[in-house]
Structures are given as C-alpha cells and as structure tokens.
Amino acid sequence: MDFVPLIDAIGEPATFAVIGLALGLAFGVLAERTGFCTRSAALELSNGKPGRMLPLWLVAFAAAILATQALVAAGAVDLSDTRFFGTAQSLSGAVIGGTLFGGGMVLTRGCASRLLVLGSSGNLRAVFSIAVIAVVAWATYQGPLVPIRNSVAGLLMTSSIGTNDLAAVTGTGAYTGLGAGLLLAILAGTVAVLRGLPVLQAIAGIAIGGLIAAGWYLTYHFSLQVFEPVQADSLSFMRPLANTLNFAASGGDESFLSMDVGLFAGTVLGALAASILSGSFRIRTFAEPGTPHWLRYAAGSVLMGFGGILAVGCTIGAGFTGGAVMAISSLFALASMILSAMITDRLVDRNRRSRPQRSATAMAAR
Template identity: 30%
Template sequence: MQDIDINALNTQVLWAAFALATLFGVIAQRSHFCTMGAVSDIVNMGDWSRMRMWAMAAGVVMLGFNGMVALGWVEASKTAYAAPRLLWLSSIVGGLMFGFGMVLASGCGSKTLVRIGAGNLKSVAVFFVMGVAAFATMKGITAVLRVETLEKVAVNLATGQDLPSLLAAPLGLAKTQAAAWLGGLIGGGLLVWAVWKPEGRSLDALLGGLGCGLAVAGIWWVSGKLGHVAEDPNTLQEVFVGSVNRERIEGMSFVAPIAYSLDWLMFFSDKSKVLTIAIVNTLGVIVGAGAWALVSKSFRWEGFRGVEDTANHLVGAIFMGVGGVVALGCTVGQGLSGLSTLSVGSFIALASIMGGAVLALRFQIWRVERSA
C-alpha cells in the first residue's frame, strides 16, 4: 500500500473546497442566484428567469455527480442522502419549516452568507440565530423532540433510497449504469427546460446556473474523489478526508455547516475542533460574495427597518435552523447536492421547501392586502 500523508491531503482538500465555495460566492453575488428569489419572482411577478437559472444548476450538479458514479469515483450510498431509511415525514415537516423561514429571513442559508459578504447586518443576525437553532436540533433540546417524534415515522427500504438503487434491478442494469441513465435523463431534461426560453439563456442565467452548478459538483469531487482514502494508515479503514463524518462524502450545504462554523469559532482553542469542508464552504461563500461586492462597488451596510422586520428575520432564522436539520438540508443541501444523488427524500424535501416558500409569500401578500 502506498504511504499517504493524511495531513497534507487534508490541507489540499480544504483549500480546494474553500476555492470552490469562494467561486460559488462570487457567482451567486454577481448573478443573484437565489432559490427564495426564484420562487418569489414566480409568485409575485410571474417571472421564471431565476427558476430556470436554478434548474440549470440542479441539472449540472446531477449530471456531474452521476457521471462520477458511472466512472466509479463516488457512490450515492456513501452520502447522507441515500440511506435505506426514508424519513419522509421529516422531509415534509422540515422542508415546509425551512421554506417558510427562508422567506421571512429574506433568503436561504446560502443567500444569508452571500448577503453577509455584501454588508447585510440583518443576515449576520440570521446567521447566528440559525446556527444556534440548528445546533440545538442536532444535539440539544429540539434534537430530542426530533428523534422522539418525526424520526419515528419512516419507511425502511431494502436498498438505498436513491433511484438508481431502487430501479437498477427492475431495469436490469448495474447501479452505475442506472445512475448514468437516470442522471443523464433527469439532469439533461432540467438543462433543456432551463434554456428553452430566452430568459434561460441570458448571461446571468448561464453564469449562475452553470457556475454555481459546477461549484457544487466540484465539492462532490473534492470530498468523494480527491479526499478518498481506501485505507487510512492509522485506522486501516476507508475515510473521506476533510468531511465532518469521515465515513461519508461531504456535499455542499448551509444549515448544519453554519452550526459547525459557530462551534469551531466558539471553541477554537479546543484541539478537537478542526476545520472541515462544511466550515470552509461557509467561510468561502462569505469571502467570495464580499470580494465581488467590493470589486463591483455594490457593498453597503444594511440594518433592520424596525421591530417587525427584526422579528420576521429572527423567526425565519429559527425556522430555517430547525427545519434544515430536520429535513437533512437546505435549498443547496437537499435542493442541489441531495437532488443530484437522485434521493427520494431529497425530492420530497425540495418540494416541501418550495411549498413552504409559496405559503409564506402568500401569507405576506395577505398581510399587505389586509393592512391596506
């Protein structure tokens, strides 16, 4: 067995992840890539431009991930999204909470980081409140409630919950072949739909869709291929260097990673608190968005408009922190990374997030009309 310098590889993995996250931040700030904004544009104006951008990004990640599966570089079963236990109720409840919360908080987890980089102090408050709520839902008081209620409702499958695992045998294909075909059909279909209308072929749409999609797909490669060690010389076990859970491939996500980032900052002197892909992704998006905001002269300080605005953002942050953990991800975690694995749970969570966002937008419209 070839000797591997785990520490050197870990450094390489973290820098590569940071670079991709910084790129994501730059592109998201430049192109206004935002899932909540995409849903809001449709509900309020009937404008599908940003949704086509988002669909393009989802298609790119799906093609990238399943292409890597076909090449034998990664496996869906080694991600957090394709477990045999389908937590369908958690996906629905958590997704609805997250979707509703991201509207109240003016953006999802990734948009919160982008807005921090651009000088938005409201998003700084959302960052801290969402991180605390997420950590409590992973290990604290709401974690107990989550485990004792929602997670008791599940479907136990004979295979992983990703479509290639479920459909490989009925289709008479190997899982890698099923991933290639299904990922190609669904991902390719998303790309075709994205560019079908002229608004999907604009510079911003192409930049945001292709750029953000490639950055998220790149994180899968960094964690699953670059950081993969078949046999750790210290433990003699397979590991994915740089991942929070070294037994799993790390995808880009922004709820639990914000909680991990707060934990790392607060307990920095504790040598057991080390940098991971999740943490450098969080930092990278802020740095990238901030860099572009400064270069483009769009950086500006922005605070709360009043008590109601403050309350909306704080409540939204709590909903996102709790809902994102319950649903196992956010609009990037479940919506791009999870969806690319073709996980049934990710499809359910994404639909619920979108539904929650529509409910919140309708609620806001009702409040405006009522006050008028």
C-alpha cells in the same frame, strides 16, 4: 486527484477545510454576482411573473444533476456509502423540515446560503438571521432539541420503501439521474430563452451546479486517501453553521476543523470580495423603510434552523447536493421547501404588497 502532498504538509483536517474553502470561495463569488436564490425562484414561479431567477435556478439544478450523474456513470465517484444512502433517511423529516424551512426563508427573505451571501455583502439583517439559524441548527443537530428532532424524524423512514435511491424504487435503471438531468436541462434552456436569461448568467448557473459535482468528486477522492474515515459530501449550509460554531467555541482546535468550516469561511470571503470589488457592498439595517420587524426575521430563522437540520440540509445541502444523487428524501425536502415558500408568500407577503395598491385605488375613488 492526489491530496497526499497537501495532507503531509498541513494534515487531514486542514486539507479537508481547504477543499471546503475553495468550493465556498467559488460559490460566494457566483452567488453574490448572480443573486442566486431559491426563494426568489419559487416566488417567480408562484407569482407567474417573468424574471431571471427561475431560469438561473433551473440551469444550476440541471447542471448539478447532469454533472454529478456523469461522474457516477463514468465510475469517477461511488456515492453509495454517503449520508444519503449509507443509512436510512427520514421522509417525515424531509417533508416537515422542508415545510418549516420554506416558510422560514420567506419570512427572512432568503434561504441559508442566500442570507450568508447577503450578510457578507453588508446586510446586517442577514447577519442577525444567520446567527439565529446557527444557534438553532446547533441545538437541533447536537444540542437540547435533538430529542424533538429524532421524534419527528422517526415518524417515517426510507426503510419503509426499501431505499432512498429513486432509481431503485422506480426501477428505471442506473441512468435515471442522467435522464432526469437531461429533461431538466431542456426545460431550463427553454425557460431561459423565453425569459431572456443573459448568456453570462446561464454560464454562472452552470458553474454553480458544477460546484455540486466538484464537491462530490473532491471529497470522494479525499476520503480514499485519509487514515481517519470521512464521508464524501458536497455543498451544504446547515450542518456547517453548527460545526463552525463548534470550531469557534473550541478556540480553533484543529480537531474541529473540517470541510464545513472551510465552506463557511470561503463563502463569506468570496461574497465579501465580490461585493466590494463590484461596488455592491452596502450596510443595510432593520431601520430601513419598508423592512419587516426583526421578530419576523427571528421567527423565520428559528424555523430554518430547526427545519434545515430536520430535513438534513437547506435548499443547497438537501436540494442540490442530495437532489443531484437522486436521493428521495432530498427531493421531497426540496419540493416541500418550494411549496411552503409559495404558500407562505401568499399568506404573508402577497396581502402585504397589495395593501398600498388597494389604498391608492380607494383614494382615487374619493
């Protein structure tokens, strides 16, 4: 894809931001219309109750892996020098950060991408959470929490196993990702049929996964056409929160403009437009009955802000973007997020949900 005309017209940083804006717009619309949420998928799995979020999530994840690995196999992209493989990654950061993030997304009732979509749809609780996550993410990414992050991240690195590439570690060959994606697609299709996932929802899930591959493709070819070096990447919502803060604090300085800023803006605009056009936009506050205390959201947001940067991404940035390229650290992070969410739900929310039932049973016995 030729970005030179656009680069000549608006410059490299703005072009990079436009790529992020386009991806964010599409993601915001799709995520708002489908309610796409890793937390909800994890809790469906944990509770064993039939629902449509788990099959939607599986379809999206399978599509992300298959589409990205197809690009790699076809030679359309070379991702060997990306952030997942260019330098050693932290396995301890992936597990500990993922665990903190997973617990946090249960406390705040959504992961970073879901909260951004909810906030754009009028949920002020989500806006509050995103603001806290952004500040903590910035402090962890390049602020006062960096020493703590580095200490935890340095406990165990992928250099101890030689590489972050799953195919290389397992010796299963270059088509490991395609094989994994195909097996996951079969699983996703089976679960989708058994749980009655509507065709349009399945198509939307495929489209969400396809955005991950599109991000890799667009940014890789952009990286080949610029003077200042940039790394290919795809969707993520932790570092973009920190970098959007930097851009805002700079007063809109073009040197702080990047794909991250465009992705943040695009997701907000896409979700906002989709919610308004569909009539689902509604202001929601902490005053609504049954809403947990704001301190719970604050605590969860702190865990997500620190844990997400430590894990080098959220459920999308580490889970989908890193998982799609078969990065071991990302797969560990995603697994830790999901397991932690399931455990936190059992410890915090399952007991809370069961109290009204126990009370009703006790009243009936009187």
